[in-house]
Amino acid sequence: MLRPFALYQPATVAEASEVLARDGRDASLYAGGTEVLLILKAGLLRVRSLIDVKRVPGLAEIRADDGHLSIGATATHRAVERAPAVHARCPLVAGVARHVANIRVRNVGTVGGNLAFADPHSDLATVFLVFDAVVRLASRAGERELPLGDFVRGAYETARAEDELLTAVRLAPWPAGAAGAYVKFGVHERPTLGVAVALMRDGAAIAGARVAVGCVGPRPQRAGAAEERLRGWALADLERHADEVAALAAGEVEPVTDLHGSSEYKRDMTRVFVRRTLLVAAARAAGRDTHARHPHTIIV
């Protein structure tokens, strides 16, 4: 059962922002409701105003944009899974969308809702980090952009101001020849750990690498030292160095103990899964498909 609230269905970002500014903590944005309705039902959040942003024109748009891929805040996971622009620019993202939660959540849950709710046990922010994602925030006062890594501040905590709404996330597609993978592990409904890797190639060498780890700590993060270590190696040698890189990444994350496990366990699993994800990405970069299988693991 839900406590009573008023439902606002603004037609513009400015109207939505106005209700947010007026009602402050008594208001909440709402799109798919897959997160916010749960905490309202549980009584963890109480609001008098729910602001349904799905009628704002253009907010669900997914488009190739100036070399980038722009995903509107109210695009559902299902829409991302199917969008030709996603398949063309960032196919890994389409694959990840196909494995978010379950079919019911994917049908109504939105990309913007997922990012703005900032549940640590989530896939999208982690995979978006290896696409150097930038979120667009809008209010009555105007628009601003923020790197996703700065937007997500902690568990359920973002840099969104009270009168702002997230309108889109912009991804930078990888250069031609790059390969990547997303691997998630967990025995619960939500993932216990997610690792995203991108390997950029310069011939047979690794010109650059991006490694992101999510779910183990309050927010997903890039593993800069691991990325740095990867640069310049021959792709063929990656298997030899994967242990060392994985250990670096495990040292960089800030795991916390929760129902998914202790922080020590998560640090060790980070090491295990960064290694596995690197090997999948390396195999793809070499034009081979990987047939790796691991328990309770989804390889995208």
Next chain:
Amino acid sequence: MHVIPIRSSCRIRVTVNGRPVELDVRPEALLLDVLRDRLELKGARRSCDVQVCGACTVLLDGAPVSACTFLAVEADGREVLTVEGLATGDRLDPLQEAFMDHGAVQCGFCTAGMLLTARALLAEEPAPSPARVAEYLRGSLCRCTGYRKIVEAILACARPAGVAR
């Protein structure tokens, strides 16, 4: 801006199992409660209440949603299919027949959600692989059958790959 004030109702028009229905609902009314308590359709069940189990699954314009976490006002102008709408008169849907034939029903609590989820899958992909059926059923929990019989029943209704119906 359209607003439904607090503690007031809004008229919605929904097609439920092929039948047009008009209802006054509050903004906070959940689709599951409207179906069960106002329309006396008890096939969708409240179980986990957090979109994990699938017992409350209904099809909204053909797509599975969790009725326990879905505002009734959002069903305005749309088509809702519950398990009660699967059979045609006395004739069961082929999926229902297959579930019986394969022993895919034990306690029955998950069955309505399983059937509707399977219906959506087959509408989308008439010839899914066993692995795809299992993948699509992720988030539809059964605590009796071990899933195998459910997957077999669904595959029995699938079109053989490469064969046009």
